[in-house]
Amino acid sequence: MQKLSFWLQRVSQLLVVLLLVTFGVSLLIRIIPVDLATIVMPVADETQRAAFRASIGLDKGPIGYYLQWLGNFVHGDLGNIYYSGGTETVSGHLIKAMPRSLLLMSYTQIFALGVAIPLGVLSAYRAGRRADRVISNTLFIFSSIPGFAIGLILIIIVGTKFEWLPTLGYATFSEGIWEHFKHMIMPVLSLSLGLIAQYTRLLRADMIASLREDYVTMAMSKGLSDRRILWRHVFRPSSVTLFTSAALSMGGLIGGAIVIESIFATYGVGFEIFAAIGGRQYIMLQSCVAVIALFYVFFNLVVDIGSGFVDPRTRDRRANA
């Protein structure tokens, strides 16, 4: 009973955030001091521009405009991209771009966690020893090199010097599984190195704290093997923090993906946003940001639900925070 009302409250909170984000972005677009129609469609005549203004509610006040946009958004109409030859729908672009970005981000997360977990466990187990120092220092430096720099350097070495991997584009599964992954390796590497450092550090700190807990001493005194203690008693509780942080880093990942997608010409959501800005397609920008905010809010909810199920204490802590 109480649980249900907690979720209702959480969901309504997130909904409020979502509404405010989208309203904020729509306000942002309304404060551009120039006629939006002229910017969005530089190559068009006055009748087309007038039709455009009327069609998206620019002739109304900021709130009327927002409500009309919201109504369209809810119905899946995210607006159009205007260019001299005609229009393309934003939703059409996003439907194509979204799976690419989601796959890119999923691979990045899986890879980052896959690497960070053993490294984190190892460096916690060997805290203060050489292995720990080497891992920590290396990752610290990696976390300071921006992902795009790593991407560009990978292109020089892996792409053009050795010709091991394609340097741009995206391959669908139908073009072959291996082909698909070949196109993903370098973008995933560029995006994930920073995350690996972040996750490893988090896991290490959390596990070192857990290792000091009484129940671990207890388990050791029972004579359990190190491996068993490490995974069963130490890693398990620490993993909640790790996965929470992983889900929350999705937002940052989308930002990083803009640059990476433009370097590798992946044409994901990040690239669509970049293209929207480059072409001053502000309606598209508005809808893209709204979609991203939607995902952010969704991941927040997933984190809440996930951590609530795994460990009720986390839920309470989050509810209090």
Added chain:
Amino acid sequence: MLKFKELSKPTQLCVLWIGLMLFLAVFGSFLPFEHWTFVYEDDLGVTPFSPGHILGTDNNGYDLLTSAIAGTRMSIFIAITAVGLGGLIGSALGITAAFVRGKVDLVLSTAFNVGLAIPNLVLALALVSVLASNVDMTVVVPIWRRVMVLIISLTIVLIPILGRIARGATLTWSGREFVTAARSMGMRDSQIIKKHIVPNVLPALIAVAFLAIGVVIIAEASLSLLGVGIPDGGSWGGMIARGRNDLEYSPHVLYIPVIFLAITVVSTNQIGEVLRNKLDGREAKV
């Protein structure tokens, strides 16, 4: 509180590097170099350690040392200003929210959450592109105004991040009994904030601000790379954007700004980390 000699060797190096960067940022323009856009037409894309060009030149004929110094000035200026402003506004809002509580807190916390719901770079991109659009498209937007727009955008991005941290820290500290004690002594709220909250929250915020400087430097570079930074203003990001197209045959043009950027980010992160540990250590003693 923190003595240079007590720091570890790597941290000392970081402090020295940041000192050097600050020196270059402040006095770089007084050094006897040509402007960074000076074209050395007979030395296009020469490698580092060439006579006359210690870091080489890029394929535009710009000397990379001069470019890096100009880039230092721009990047450090943008980073420090944005973090300073963002920190100031963010902590003011965060402290107010946590101290006043109630409706003010609700409004400000929601505002922070709204800001955080959009990924940093997306928000910065959107803000820069909207704010930097000229009213009359045939009128030139001067560099200083584009720098301002960039700083304002990055500041807006930082406010909710730093604000939330300030709010959390204030919540912790204002729950301490010495705050109640101060109240019972008849201290005004404004004095309590000034004497008890701010001094206690500040160290943590400074540590975070150091980390934020790294974030801002990278964000600025990303924006430049996407072509919405200050392309003719000379920042590290601008250098990377210029070097990017030449990376196949003049990779040093890319490596040099990346090295400057990475060392600076490593340094600010390290200093921030040391500060934080120092504070945590003291907290543990309490």
Added chain:
Amino acid sequence: MKSIFTGGRRKVVAVMAIALVASLTQVSSSGAAGADTPKRGGNITVGIFDSFPGYCMADNLANSSLMGARTIYETWVEQRADGKIVPYLLKSFEHSADNKTWLLTVRDGIKFHDGTPVDATALLLNIQALRGALYVNGLIGKTPKSTGKLGTAVGFTANIQDVVAIGAMSVQVSLFQPESDYPESLYASGRFFARAPSQILGADCSTKPVGTGAFKLVSTELTKLVVAANPDYWRKDAKGGKLPYLDGITFTFLPDAQPRVSGVKSGSLAATMFTSATEAKQIKDLQKNKNITTIISPTDYYPTIWMNHKIAPFSSKNARLALSHALDREKWLKVRQKGLGMVPDSIVGPNNIMYNKKNYAGFDLAAAKADVAAYKTETGKDLEFSLPYVSASADATANAILIQQMCAAAGIKVNLLSQTTAEAIAKAFPMQYQMLPLLLMEGTGTGFILPFLVSDMSAGNPNHFITQIAAKVPALKGLPVYFGILNISSFKDTVSENLLFAARGESNMAKKKKLYQQATAQIQAEAHVTNISMLAYSLSYKNLGGVGELPLAAGGPRRLVTNFGIDWTGVWSTK
């Protein structure tokens, strides 16, 4: 100063020579590859640096995206390697003695992708669409409104008085003023291709290209064009085999040079195009790569600095001369184009019939300073202007900064005006900037140069149908502006204009050339337009065969690489 100048020039000539030899050797090397038998099948990806805004008459496809469009479309006439215009989809063109009436006859048995025949009706509809006749009629309610809006093609075709079908396969074009080389106008440097009537009259004119080419549309969006082989393509290879060899091509828009370079090096791209305007470094790097073939076009592209005569400061001749004298073209070629291109000494290149060095305001700092002083005396103001540039490109930015520095040396203040490409194009027609560097003029002939240098391509003819309708229908009042819209400097110089029109009508080549050169001298004396360099395009590819080997339909080799790349019909993948 003087010695550096000449020394630099010698160097440039040497570099040019190397470039030329290199490009020739590469042609022969790909010729050697021709010994291999063509391989059928395969899909390739090609990198380009322009996007696909649309395929209708008014959608101006830029150079490298034109390469993609020209896999779907073919032109009525083609340009041979030696520069001569020859029939292509046309079987023949004949002209009357006064060069005012041209009879165009279509080749038999060619079909559009939708199965409709290429005949007189199709040709007539294409020409009428270009002229804007369908648009005007559409407005008054006779044809569907989807025929699109008026494009710059109206300017190109403004000399046409009337066009009628003569029989099933022939069309007769009547001109106001004589044109001894009318097919050049019909070619418009490769832009006037044969669109199927269904596309022209259809609702999706911009997004559903239907042509006669070796490839058919699969899908198109702003950043990408996907085409697949046309099984019913009309041409056959030397052995009578079917064309094309490739199954399909994807043209991908990659605005930055780096992904294109690494793409072709790593094999992600089979081929990619570059322009020496901003990417000379990349072209030169790829030339050195043994695994990659790089072909460079002739330096027949004349990027022009258009100075707006309607507003200050370039309404003043002193200002125009000052800018023209201030530009250190030697330095530009060396620094910005790595010697790839040519120092201009006329507003067009030496291969062009209009080429004339007389009165050209080349680099002369002292003269520039004198012009700035003269401008100050004339107007009481310091010379200052805004230079629009596409800030998203680091190379375009460096270009702008260099112009700024060169002008500063002469005492001219330049403010850099950051723009997007779409904005720059939207503001150029009609021109709203003080000045704008833009590549428009090209080629060895005048078909794609004249419209940019005269104030009214219909020569102010009151009998033109648009002029007549515009006088009657208020809604169409502004239409005649299109006759001169291509002259984005907005100048009207009757002396040069009369010379140009006279030259166009002249049949005697020697006389014709002389008239053109006189016009050039006049334009240069007034500094109506100027330029800073001549440039070339290049195509780099790996694992491809048959590039440039397929002859034209009327025989003779096609020009190998142009601003619209290569012809993909006879190309195969060796991978």
Added chain:
Amino acid sequence: MAGSGTAHMRNTVDSVLTVRDLTVEFRVAKDKIVKAVSGLSFDVVRGETLAIVGESGCGKTTLARAVLQLPPPNAGEVVLNGTDLTLLPKENLRSARTSMQMIFQDPISSLDPRMTVHQLIDEPLEIWDRGNRAERDERINKLLQSVGLEPELVLNRRSYEFSGGQCQRISIARALALDPRMLICDEPVSALDVSIQAQILNLLLHMKETFGLTMVFISHDLAVVKAISTRVMVMYLGKICEVAPPDVLYAKPAHHYTRALLNSVPIPDPTKQIRTELLQGEPPSPMNPPSGCRFRTRCVGASALCAEQEPQLREVSPGQFVACHHPIV
């Protein structure tokens, strides 16, 4: 049996502090209200030490803070020296507070770790601008000496360099800096070692005499307050159970809750039989307190009446007031 009533109020002119019908509620969520203190009244006479005793979570600390208006209560009045604090405007409240100071449970948390002892004790003097620098320094020295600290040794050190007992001494010195009439001690010794507890309690007794203080002493431990208090008030879930002088209360508790509390105090004499009536279970949630007598759910003597009707305080023996339908006789 815990209930309301004002029978125990003495309403004399000597009352330093009079609290009437004090109610403190917190809204933790929509429709969720914690009733921390419900309609509670008491008074403290000059020179008296009122001990307030109850289990953790019964609202003692909330009560103490509400008296100091930190934060102000939802209802009721708090009359200090004839002035109702709840009606005072903010600025007047600020100065009114100075005559009533508080000692906190956590000695470390009640001192700002960034400040030296000198700054800590100087702070209240500085706020109210009491005397010049020299006078203030002298006063700080005196205060430190009176709480048993050597000024030269401690003045420039910070709180984290001290033990809990020393910190509590510093807190006491600080609380006394403004010459308050009244001292509210909120579990001042519960965070300290037993050996230190006695020292601090003695110090407080000593201070009370030296400075002529009136005290409210809050504790969860009946044993602690026995020696120090002149009157004891037992609280349960935000209500009063019993008010009596300590000798009466300890010898003859009238409320089942008081008796249970007393039973839980360990007896140092091994020959005495362990008394059987101990408290069972946890106290109910203050969000949803039981009807009638709030203690009835855990009371051995509860009847049907207890659920229906809230007991009122009444005098069962001279000076002993109890809120129970079935008091222990």
